[in-house]
Amino acid sequence: MHIFLTHFHWDHIQGFPFFAPLYDPEDVIKVIGPKQKDIDVQNLFAGQMGPIYFPVPFSLVAAEMEFEHLNDGGYEVGDFELEVMRVRHPSFVIGYKIKIDGHVICFIPDNEIEGDMYPELEPDFRTRLVDFCGDADLLLHDSMYTEDEYPHRHGWGHSTFEQTLQLGLDAGVNKLLFFHHDPMRTDYEISAIVAKMREHAARSGSGMIIDAAREGVDYRMDGDA
Template identity: 40%
Template structure:
């Protein structure tokens, strides 16, 4: 075991609480990732980060918290929890908000705009803990982990990550939220984008990927920046990953419907004569890599 991840938010686009979504969760994307040495990475700052903040404060028990907050992009569902992340207001903690170099200016301005007085009562200056902004290099080395980035196919751009223990390069977690695997010309991705993505995910122990649409839904939302289940399974199979975690669930998808889609994906794996474990990201659950 080298990496531990906990899902605090699994839902795409808009929070969708209620009895029908209680199992897989209604909070928007936020994943806590720990290296074996205890370094903390927070992947996305959707509404799930509110619960994470409370949990971190409890676990820290008065000690300072330090973390990098990696934003895949600044779409609302990935940043809207930040103003409710309690450790920011407490003082004494240190957070570095990180994203792709080209996105840094836009991310900073989006985070500050969502806390402008017109739309929120408290401004970014209310944070008493230290908050820095720093671009991610294509390859990063931290305490007990190494991280690589990949550009994704999403309106406005987004970034995916491959995280390993920093020494062996394996096992690896690949986190790809908000990515369109279907054909659509609206991206400036190179012609070999899919081959590059397959190599990026190659042999991962765990692939967490946007799985928003059924095939029917996708036809009505081509170009919206998300993937259908079939394409996600095919990517995982082509890249020989061990476990696929369906993520960024559609806000209208009930728990029963998510489970049904897991079964559809498992059937596709069997039809291809392959061995791939498929599960759906479930809020509050922890997986080890």
């Protein structure tokens, strides 16, 4: 089993100590993600199992665990080819481009498209991002805020629905899923925003399929949910 992480904020790793396969000696689990300064992936992963946070220490994990750094470049496993790009979000955070059977999926859960927090990612960050997502069959991207909320959240490392829509249009993706919803947003609000974004896209003449990511839905590369 391979687990690819974009970064180590709680909302992305908190379930691991309770992940049953960790305690099965038959399992082999490889965790791949970006090293944070001089802290390696194993320490980042095991750190949340310190005694203050969790009663079972990492040393009692029964599965065979492997760890690997992936801060830039690519990775291959089985028929999957992955490419990563560092994005704008606090700490060292990556997005993934996954290629399988001629299809391309981009997974970028945390990224501030219009931000300017990391000078080292400038001046061509957005151009590189559009290129990275170019012609993806499926793009899942951060859509945490509305345009009204964003001025109060500038620099927090998340994007608006409108910014994400424009990225999808500019990159020519086939299907866009708004992702990493604000936890305070209701399903009703998300549905209303999705309807508005579909109108925006239709007005620009795009045939991009637009939806909000939700649990329990299978997305197939033929365009059917």
